[in-house]
Amino acid sequence: MNLSNVAFLAHTAELSLADKGITSAKVVLTGFIIVFLMLILLIFIIKIYSSIVTAVQNAGTKSKKKNVKQDQTITKTEVTAAPVIASETQTLEDGVSDEVVAVISAAVATMYGSPSKARIKSIKKSSNGGRSAWANAGVLDNTRPF
């Protein structure tokens, strides 16, 4: 036990019941308000930047679409999510079978609900050499205490 703790011990030994009440009220109030304020601030910031990112990305996609239409050089056929239309011109990498396309389209359709909301433009195998979803699940399982 270091000196500061000894000092603290001596300090609380002198605290009356009222002092203890005041001390705890002070900490509870400060803690409660600051934790909430910080996290509420984060909520607003996340919302703001999310909407900016979404707006910028949507604008980017729209302008791209426009260019593609003007040039009449459509290399990728957009596949609507549901019902699934897998056309021959769709950009697919080697090794991505029609069944995989069907499964991905079905998953997208389920996520978005309405067919008008989603289009699959291309399906590529991830070049990311990291862990697979199952490996990640395994790691999470093994490191549960954290």
Next chain:
Amino acid sequence: MEILQGFMDAVKGIFESSGLQTLNWQNYVMIGVSIVLLYLAIKKQYEPLLLLPIAFGMLLVNLYPQIMAAPQTELLTKAECLARDISLSGHATTVIDNVTYYENPTYGGLLYYLYQGVKLGIYPPLIFLGIGCMTDFGPLISNPKSLILGAAAQIGIFVTFTGAIFLGFTEAEAGAIGIIGGADGPTAIYVTTKLAPHLLGSIAIAAYSYMALVPIIQPPIMKALTTKKERSVVMEQLRPVSKLEKIMFPIIVVIVIAIFLPDAAPLVGMLMLGNLFKESGVVERLAKTAQNELMNIITIFLGTTVGATASGQNFLTFSTIKIIVLGLIAFCMGTAFGLLFGKLMYKFTGGKVNPLIGSAGVSAVPMAARVSQKVGQQENPGNFLLMHAMGPNVAGVIGSAVAAGVLLNVVG
């Protein structure tokens, strides 16, 4: 005859320095406790990754207390040095009252040196680096409101603080005990080493035990505080989050938190650095090291040395019992407040939020989220709350780090 006498002296010397002569009853009790914990870790697999090194560290320190001994420096006069056959050269000297003393250092025990990483607050942030690499903040970004639940579950920390103050603990000790309610091992250790290092053994063991017991402690509270109708709510699918949003998240969060609450910066900073390793996708090697090798090495050091703080004399006190009871209260309160705020969100959103995800606001990633999923599925087998609960769950990690920053600032 001389040989026999020499042999007898040697045996006597070994016996006198053995544990049979030096250990007291508290050490023997703790050896028993550590064997029970080893059994729980190996046979029952209760958090074995941490419990096993903790229990073994506890065993070692109670068998051989010197393993945690701090280095010391003796001051010897010239005569004393000569009497003890210590060479005078190579020793630093100190002059006190015109007498020259030679400094004769004795070195600390093995675990003392490894413990410096805990004592100086190095290991917990490094563990957070690894956690950051493994955490997907996607569910939180797509539903930022879950941060409210992550904040609500921290109320338990401050309520328990009050309980600890009234039970006679100091402000600093009460802060360290309250943080058990954050259900986050590294945060609890970090705060305790800063506020009340003498309580580290009891607090770390209480925190990790309750985290292991999340699936037993939480469900009764969840069922008691929610109605069947609330538990059956099926939540809307989360929107997909773009890569750019995921990359920006750690940078923005660390800027906001470190500016407003610098005391939380070491924990939140490392958590977000790890997350940026993962989300940026350009430093895969670093991300792999942080979440595998580095984290495993730190876990070994952290577990063993935290266990080694639980020597009989330190651990077998009435304070430990009070800490274990207060820790349980902290944990239950955290769960309850998370649920109550979940219920509020249920009301305000017109029944779109399932209050069960609130209990996941006590960090304990991902166990608490799994418990929400499991309890939700008991009411409606087709209900998948896991990803919705991951939002408050990871928000809880940020929330406890913020709460830790507040405690360090206010009572530290």
